[in-house]
Amino acid sequence: MDPTSYEARDAHSVIHGLTNLQLHAERGATVIERGRGVWVTDNHGRDYIEAMSGLWCIALGYGNERLAGVAAQQMRTLAYYPLTNHKSHPPVIELAEKLLAMAPVPMSKVWFACTGSEANDCAARLAWYYWNAVGQPGKKKFIAHKLAYHGNTIAAASLSGVGYAHDRFNLPLPGFLHVTTPHHMRHARAGETEDQFCDRLIADIEQLIAREGADTIAAFFTEPVMAAGGIVVPPRRYLEKLHNLLILNNILLVCDEVVTAFGRIGEMFGSTAMGLKPDMLVCAKALSSAYIPISALMINARVYDAIARQSDAMGVFGLTMTYSGHPVAAAVALETLKIYDEMNIAERVRKLEAPFLGGLNRLLEHPLVGEVRGKGLLAGVELIPMKSEGETRVPFDPKLKAGPLCARIAEEQGLIVRAIGDTIAFCPPLIINDAEIAEMLRRFRIALDLTAAELANAAG
Ligand SMILES: Cc1ncc(COP(=O)(O)O)c(C=O)c1O
Incomplete structure (x- = not known):
């Protein structure tokens, strides 16, 4: 490699995710x-x-010139302002209103972060905060699918069901449980129909909940369609039964729509496409069409009202991030959503x-x-x-x-x-x-x- 080439300079200076780092030094980046x-x-x-x-x-x-233009304009008008200590700004207010108006099920409030991982991490934190608020502090565990990808902060990587995010990283944390990927071709037993397969998987989850105790489980995280897990479209029967099981056992449902939100699978939200009614919904990626990092966690009134009461009792809601609801990101996201509407x-x-x-x-x-x-x-x-x-x-x-x-x-x-x-x-x-x-x-x-x-x- 020519040492002055981008390829060689990259190999000397940049760490790449999902890459064999040793091999990268030899073959170089595209x-x-x-x-x-x-x-x-x-x-x-x-x-x-x-x-x-x-x-x-x-x-x-x-x-996309419109998105570039809106970002430049917002940087000139108000490049940054925090949301802490009762502060706010117009772009974040308008974006939250827009998301709540679009939400696939009634949602109460929106929490903003920068990445899908952070938003899932916050969803896990809020699930704990919620169960503490309603007097069930024993509900601490999470369930997600093997092969699901929910991100790479410590909690999000623990939710993810992929070895590469765990092995040698001392993860997952205790209390993060993983159940069979709902992929019939790969995981059905010989001769098992899709309906029989779904019923077996649900029975397994039922047994897991009984074994662990429903009063120890905070939430189930699922993508409506699994993306990084290999594009797995769960059968609707499976998701419907799963949802009923969670309601029966008083377990929150978090839909990770980091990939599926905003039209990707033919509805504005994957939850609608797959008939899910989440308590919390995470979106990112297409929220700004990736022109700037931003993610959003929508939560329903059941969860919000309890955490608002809890924050009153504690004197403060202790979740904070410098770039939560960043005005430039919020303005770009708002424009992105406008474009989606215009394009239907x-x-x-x-x-x-x-x-x-x-x-x-x-x-x-x-x-x-x-x-x-x-x-x-x-x-x-x-x-x-x-x-x-x-x-x-x-x-x-x-x-x-x-x-x-x-x-x-x-x-x-x-x-x-x-x-x-x-x-x-x-x-x-x-x-x-x-x-x-x-x-x-x-x-x-x-x-x-x-x-x-x-x-x-x-x-x-
Ligand atoms: C379904 C899903 N959830 C969460 C994440 C994590 O998002 P981020 O990489 O923005 O942290 C991803 C990333 O690919 C994802 O596909």
């Missing part, structure tokens, strides 16, 4: 310099379709679902493709070996790293996707059009063919 619409361009002038919206977030694509974004996604998911489903004829999962403009294509022999459930040997190989080859073809194990994730900007979807599919099919050839070569 250095992206600019973006427009669904396209990004690297420092060698190569163009890529950004089919992952960065990290599931840049919903309005790159180069959820309807747009519903229209694009057919060419997008239909096109990916047509790839099921490819020998490497075992399952296509998704909803709206969120999808996962699971690669499997030996399909030609009629077997669609046996995974690749993880040592082959078939998914990362395919993602690397796709990148060489000018298509940025993400490998989650051997599932290739797609989460394109919501502004993508039919022609760009067709081009994305064309490049991906070539990547699949080249991956199959390379795997065949490696097998000798």
Whole structure:
């Protein structure tokens, strides 16, 4: 590597998440310099379709002048003001009102943070504060799904059900429990129908609650559709039964809509799409279309009224963050939500679902493709070996790293996707059009063919 290149300078100075740090020093970064619409361009002038919206977030694509303009204007008007000690400012008030008006179920108030992790962390903190406030201090444990990703602060990483966020990090903390991922293809027993599978998973959770004691469990966290866990769309029967079970056992439901909120799966909120009525709802990412960090935690009146009483008894509500409700972020988020309204974004996604998911489903004829999962403009294509022999459930040997190989080859073809194990994730900007979807599919099919050839070569 030329030591003056961005690649070498990056390797010398930057730590990268979800990256093999040793390998990174050898292969160097893909250095992206600019973006427009669904396209990004690297420092060698190569163009890529950004089919992952960065990290599931840049919903309005790159180069949105309105968002840039609003940020600059707000910086000039009031670049910063805190919300502590009874202070406020117009952008945060308007944004909170807008979110409450949009909420999928009646919500009472909004707490702001900068990232999805922080907002989930705050949701866990508020669940504890709530149960203390209502005289049930024993309710301290949390349940979430194996493979779910809820973020990477200590509490959010503990909620996450992924080994990479736990192993060697001394996590999860005690009291964070994980239940089976509701993914029929991977976790059903031989011959088990989807309904039988759902009923078994619910019975397992029921037993877990009985074993631990409902009076020890504070909240259940779930994504309406699991994103970083490999794009798992839980069966509605499962979510409905889960919700009933939580109500029966007086356990709060927190919906992590960090990926699904604002149209991604064809409704403004994933909770609506999946029939969930959360007590708390977390959103981030598309809230500002990733133009600036901001997240929001909406809480219902049951929770808010109790914590307000508690703060009165204590003299202060002790949760505070310097950048909670930052005026520039709030102004950009407000403008983002206006644009979604103008574009009728959820309807747009519903229209694009057919060419997008239909096109990916047509790839099921490819020998490497075992399952296509998704909803709206969120999808996962699971690669499997030996399909030609009629077997669609046996995974690749993880040592082959078939998914990362395919993602690397796709990148060489000018298509940025993400490998989650051997599932290739797609989460394109919501502004993508039919022609760009067709081009994305064309490049991906070539990547699949080249991956199959390379795997065949490696097998000798
Ligand atoms: C569902 C979900 N929750 C929470 C997070 C964490 O958000 P952040 O990376 O902004 O902390 C993510 C990030 O990808 C996510 O996908």
